Amino acid sequence: MIRATKALLALVAVTAVAAAVVAAGSATPQQGTRTVTIGWAYDGVGAMSPFDGPALATAKTRIAQVNKGSNIKLRLLTCNTQNNKAAIAKACATKLLGQRADIIMTTCDVDLAAPVVQEAINRGKLTVAACIGTDQMGPKRFGAKGRLAFSFGNVAQDEGSAMAEFAWKRGWRSASLATDTVIVYFRNVVQAFEARWKQLGGRIVTKETYQSLGGNQASWQNVVTRLNSKRADVIVTSTAAAFGAQVPILNGLRTLGNRTPVLNSWAGDGNYWYGGASPAVSNYYYVTFASAFGDDPDKRVNALAKANRAAIAKAGSTGGFITGPAAIDGIMVALKRTGSTDGAKLAAAMEKFKNVNTLSGKVSFSPQLHTVFGRKYRVIRVENNTPRVLTTVVAKRVPKI
Amino acid sequence: MSAVLASGLTDFLRDAVDPQVQADAMGLGAIFALMAVGIGLVFGVLRLINFAYGQLIMAGGFALAFASERGWPVVAGIALCVVVVVGLSLVMERIVFRPLRGQSPASMLVATFAVAFLLQSIALIWFGPLGKNAISLVELNQPVSIGSVEVRKISVVSLATALVALALLVLLLNRTSIGLHMRAAALDFPTARLVGVRANAVSAVAVVLAGLLAATGAVLLTVQYPTVTPTFALRETIIVLAGVVLGGMNRLYSATLGGFAIGYVFGVLGGALPTNQSQYLTSFVFALVIVVLLLRPEGLFTRGGRVVERV
Amino acid sequence: MSDSALAVSELEVAYGAVPAVRGVSFAVGEGEIVGLIGPNGAGKSTTLHAIVGLVPARGGDVTLRGRSLRGWSPERIARAGVALVPEGRRLFAELTVEENLRLGLAARRENGSARDALAEVFALFPVLEEFRRRHAGALSGGQQQQLAIARALVAKPSVLLLDEPSLGLAPTIVDLVFSTLAQIRDRGLAILLVEQRAQRTVALADRTHVLANGELRLELTPRDAGDTDRMIAAYLA
Numbered sequence: 001m002i003r004a005t006k007a008l009l010a011l012v013a014v015t016a017v018a019a020a021v022v023a024a025g026s027a028t029p030q031q032g033t034r035t036v037t038i039g040w041a042y043d044g045v046g047a048m049s050p051f052d053g054p055a056l057a058t059a060k061t062r063i064a065q066v067n068k069g070s071n072i073k074l075r076l077l078t079c080n081t082q083n084n085k086a087a088i089a090k091a092c093a094t095k096l097l098g099q100r101a102d103i104i105m106t107t108c109d110v111d112l113a114a115p116v117v118q119e120a121i122n123r124g125k126l127t128v129a130a131c132i133g134t135d136q137m138g139p140k141r142f143g144a145k146g147r148l149a150f151s152f153g154n155v156a157q158d159e160g161s162a163m164a165e166f167a168w169k170r171g172w173r174s175a176s177l178a179t180d181t182v183i184v185y186f187r188n189v190v191q192a193f194e195a196r197w198k199q200l201g202g203r204i205v206t207k208e209t210y211q212s213l214g215g216n217q218a219s220w221q222n223v224v225t226r227l228n229s230k231r232a233d234v235i236v237t238s239t240a241a242a243f244g245a246q247v248p249i250l251n252g253l254r255t256l257g258n259r260t261p262v263l264n265s266w267a268g269d270g271n272y273w274y275g276g277a278s279p280a281v282s283n284y285y286y287v288t289f290a291s292a293f294g295d296d297p298d299k300r301v302n303a304l305a306k307a308n309r310a311a312i313a314k315a316g317s318t319g320g321f322i323t324g325p326a327a328i329d330g331i332m333v334a335l336k337r338t339g340s341t342d343g344a345k346l347a348a349a350m351e352k353f354k355n356v357n358t359l360s361g362k363v364s365f366s367p368q369l370h371t372v373f374g375r376k377y378r379v380i381r382v383e384n385n386t387p388r389v390l391t392t393v394v395a396k397r398v399p400k401i
Numbered sequence: 402m403s404a405v406l407a408s409g410l411t412d413f414l415r416d417a418v419d420p421q422v423q424a425d426a427m428g429l430g431a432i433f434a435l436m437a438v439g440i441g442l443v444f445g446v447l448r449l450i451n452f453a454y455g456q457l458i459m460a461g462g463f464a465l466a467f468a469s470e471r472g473w474p475v476v477a478g479i480a481l482c483v484v485v486v487v488g489l490s491l492v493m494e495r496i497v498f499r500p501l502r503g504q505s506p507a508s509m510l511v512a513t514f515a516v517a518f519l520l521q522s523i524a525l526i527w528f529g530p531l532g533k534n535a536i537s538l539v540e541l542n543q544p545v546s547i548g549s550v551e552v553r554k555i556s557v558v559s560l561a562t563a564l565v566a567l568a569l570l571v572l573l574l575n576r577t578s579i580g581l582h583m584r585a586a587a588l589d590f591p592t593a594r595l596v597g598v599r600a601n602a603v604s605a606v607a608v609v610l611a612g613l614l615a616a617t618g619a620v621l622l623t624v625q626y627p628t629v630t631p632t633f634a635l636r637e638t639i640i641v642l643a644g645v646v647l648g649g650m651n652r653l654y655s656a657t658l659g660g661f662a663i664g665y666v667f668g669v670l671g672g673a674l675p676t677n678q679s680q681y682l683t684s685f686v687f688a689l690v691i692v693v694l695l696l697r698p699e700g701l702f703t704r705g706g707r708v709v710e711r712v
Numbered sequence: 713m714s715d716s717a718l719a720v721s722e723l724e725v726a727y728g729a730v731p732a733v734r735g736v737s738f739a740v741g742e743g744e745i746v747g748l749i750g751p752n753g754a755g756k757s758t759t760l761h762a763i764v765g766l767v768p769a770r771g772g773d774v775t776l777r778g779r780s781l782r783g784w785s786p787e788r789i790a791r792a793g794v795a796l797v798p799e800g801r802r803l804f805a806e807l808t809v810e811e812n813l814r815l816g817l818a819a820r821r822e823n824g825s826a827r828d829a830l831a832e833v834f835a836l837f838p839v840l841e842e843f844r845r846r847h848a849g850a851l852s853g854g855q856q857q858q859l860a861i862a863r864a865l866v867a868k869p870s871v872l873l874l875d876e877p878s879l880g881l882a883p884t885i886v887d888l889v890f891s892t893l894a895q896i897r898d899r900g901l902a903i904l905l906v907e908q909r910a911q912r913t914v915a916l917a918d919r920t921h922v923l924a925n926g927e928l929r930l931e932l933t934p935r936d937a938g939d940t941d942r943m944i945a946a947y948l949a
Contacts, residue, residue: 045525045526046525046530047525047530049529049530050529050530050531083525181680207677208676208677209676209677209680210676210679210680211680213632214636214683215636215680215683216667216670216671216679216682216683217429217625217626217671218425218426218429218667218668218669218670218671218672218679219671219672219674219676219679219680219682221425221671221672222416222422222671222672222673222674222676222679223676225421225672226676241531241532241628242530242531242532242628242630244626244628244630246628247534247626247627247628248625248626248627251539251542251627252542255542255543255544270531272531272532272534273531273532273534273628274534275469275470275533275534275536275627276534276535276536276627276628278536278539278540278542278627314529315531316531578814578817578818581807581811581814581815582815582818584804584807585804585807585815588804588806588807589802589804591766591786592798592802592804593815594785594786594787594790595764595766595786595787595790595796595798595802596790596795596815596816596818596819596863596864596867597787597790597791597816597818597819597820597867598787598815598818599787599818600785600787
């Protein structure tokens with residue numbers, strides 16, 4: 001009798017284990033549709049809303065597109081962190097994870113996203129930001145678990161290099177640099193430009209610095225005077241109009257009659273600031289993810305921009321909207337390649353991305369670099385307050401800075 | 402080494418006396434002086450440091466942007482700016498300052514801080530973080546020739562506006578009865594009430610005058626800095642506050658001089674120092690403010706060595 | 713009683729839990745000087761402050777010709793015609809004599825010209841006219857006292873309250889002040905005089921109340937001015 005009971009118990013145990021294996025095996029590829037849930041903690045009202053907002057809106061459109069004719073159906077859950085207040089962000093992370101999100105997406109600034117990233121990687125989930133612009137989204141900042149974190153934003157070094165290559169291709173040979181010191185990304189862009197510029201054989205005429213947000217306005221005028229005093233083929237800076245210095249500096253130069261081309265990074269995107277420019281913005285160039293103005297080389301991008309026109313215009317008409325769909329594309333590729341929602345597997349697949357096609361161009365990652373390099377930037381030129389895509393450029397080499 | 406220092410010093414001095422730099426510095430000092438008067442008036446009469454003063458200027462900036470984006474004539478834009486700023490000031494006086502009359506300085510400090518943050522948050526939600534463009538008087542950025550030098554019109558206009566505004570204020574304070582009432586209230590509020598000075602009236606007039614000055618500041622600042630964001634004029638307010646304390650809070654003339662001085666110094670140093678050094682300027686100046694206050698707490702431009710007295 | 717210029721009935725004032733004035737009642741009629749004397753801390757100043765609204769009354773009432781003044785702001789009471797010459801004068805030392813006087817005009821109820829009002833007080837206190845452009849802080853103690861009284865008078869009040877006007881003054885100035893008060897009384901003003909100098913007050917005033925420990929003890933008339941024993945008894949009671 002006891003032997004029979006033992007056998008029965010063993011049978012039950014084996015069955016239980018088998019059942020568990022079968023249940024766990026629901027992660028293994030099967031025929032038929034599977035739903036994967038993405039939980040996105042975004043900023044709907046605050047400083048990041050111009051970036052998160054359009055990316056999210058366009059991502060939703062993209063999700064509807066990719067879900068058609070796909071075995072894998074993406075389901076999007078969102079949570080508004082309301083200006084990325086730490087407590088609310090953490091609560092959002094908990095909520096989304098509790099709602100069984102398989103993949104977590106975050107806001108576009110690594111410091112502000114950190115609470116959400118931490119929660120997500122602690123739970124072993126793939127964590128993706130649409131547009132964090134530094135290389136910190138990954139093991140560099142979050143340690144071993146950071147291998148689960150990725151960003152589809154530009155790395156500043158990649159952007160600065162691409163800017164140098166564009167300037168060189170344009171025939172410019174001498175550059176004056178004006179570094180906005182207010183955030184690391186701005187500084188890194190100009191540093192990368194300088195490094196690549198020298199590699200290409202370009203000459204640096206002068207190097208000026210200023211601080212936009214919270215900086216001394218008298219020094220902005222000083223920068224204008226100094227830039228104006230030395231001739232250069234192009235003036236290079238990385239700053240955002242909303243930080244207050246871009247328009248006064250541009251106006252200052254143009255009012256002095258200085259028509260030197262000004263080259264900015266993606267931070268200088270958008271048309272929301274043209275109204276403050278006097279005279280009208282001209283001879284102004286910048287690199288961006290995509291054109292929000294309907295003339296992007298990729299028709300699908302233009303269609304997406306059109307479909308989400310309101311959200312994009314509200315955020316100042318910058319090209320950052322494409323990072324949402326790009327992230328969705330990347331996530332889909334990873335899902336298809338691994339057939340799993342397991343964070344570590346997805347991360348390993350993403351690290352191997354080489355020239356993966358996304359709506360924002362080819363995306364590559366590496367074990368060291370979890371932010372995009374080798375992106376095909378659009379160069380937009382503004383003449384008389386009218387922006388137009390001029391050309392595209394890819395950074396062939398990204399110097400160490 | 403000393404040669405490098407010497408050449409650096411000569412470069413700095415040469416740039417510092419450049420007429421453009423001087424004019425800009427005086428223009429900046431003039432705007433800061435106007436702000437200092439606004440802060441000093443409210444402090445003198447209500448014994449209250451309005452930390453939300455910068456937000457009044459911000460509100461004025463947004464009003465100007467509102468008008469500018471709709472193509473309103475300049476005068477209409479400025480009128481809207483004045484109405485918004487003065488209106489907001491009166492609301493603040495009625496809802497926040499008046500109930501706090503006679504409370505501890507700590508309560509008043511906390512209350513105005515709270516108002517400042519509230520207004521910033523509201524602006525962020527209403528207008529978004531990208532800011533709005535206010536370009537009413539943008540042609541003042543053009544240079545004008547004075548004698549043999551070229552200076553920006555806005556610098557001259559700022560200085561002239563400040564002088565006119567201050568002259569009018571002095572006339573008001575010294576020649577009118579409401580001005581007399583305000584001066585008495587600033588000296589000794591309870592006794593002023595005893596002789597019949599209406600507390601609410603002088604309070605309101607002080608606040609309205611400060612509001613008019615803030616509106617003026619908004620108009621002058623947006624000429625050169627047309628991007629109005631929720632943090633517009635925040636940094637300037639903090640610097641002006643430092644200048645007011647540095648100059649001497651208790652008297653209007655010393656507060657105004659302090660505001661002008663700190664604006665002028667920032668203007669000269671920012672305009673003449675090599676750009677990679679002028680970033681440390683703000684920290685350096687504030688360190689200097691601390692040192693000065695340790696040595697002379699009643700302020701630089703006050704008479705005698707008395708510390709603040711309250712009747 | 714209710715038609716007196718100023719009537720105080722059952723006035724109670726406390727500072728926190730500490731009562732300073734308890735159930736004080738008296739009246740001042742037109743053309744009368746009523747004195748209020750008592751030892752230090754008796755509550756004399758507190759009574760005055762309560763009348764002009766500087767401190768709130770916890771109980772009782774203050775009426776001006778029958779109209780209650782309780783809960784009114786100090787400036788409203790001043791504009792109703794009650795003027796206080798505060799202890800220590802409380803002049804605006806940095807303003808000129810003339811500016812101090814013009815301030816007093818803030819409470820004026822009649823419309824007449826400022827110049828006439830000033831002329832009247834200059835007639836009472838000629839030295840003020842001489843010093844009209846000087847800063848009030850540059851005046852001597854006696855001149856400052858005259859200025860303080862003049863400032864109260866320019867408003868043409870119907871009730872004049874004085875809080876220890878003779879404090880720190882030379883005897884000749886005290887004479888001047890007291891005789892001026894008599895003059896003003898004869899013009900129909902109701903005057904409440906709080907003083908430390910018991911004897912002179914009792915001699916001058918039509919009636920003098922003694923306040924000790926927040927309560928009225930005794931009423932004295934000019935006849936009692938010479939009676940030293942009665943005075944001491946009043947204080948020590």
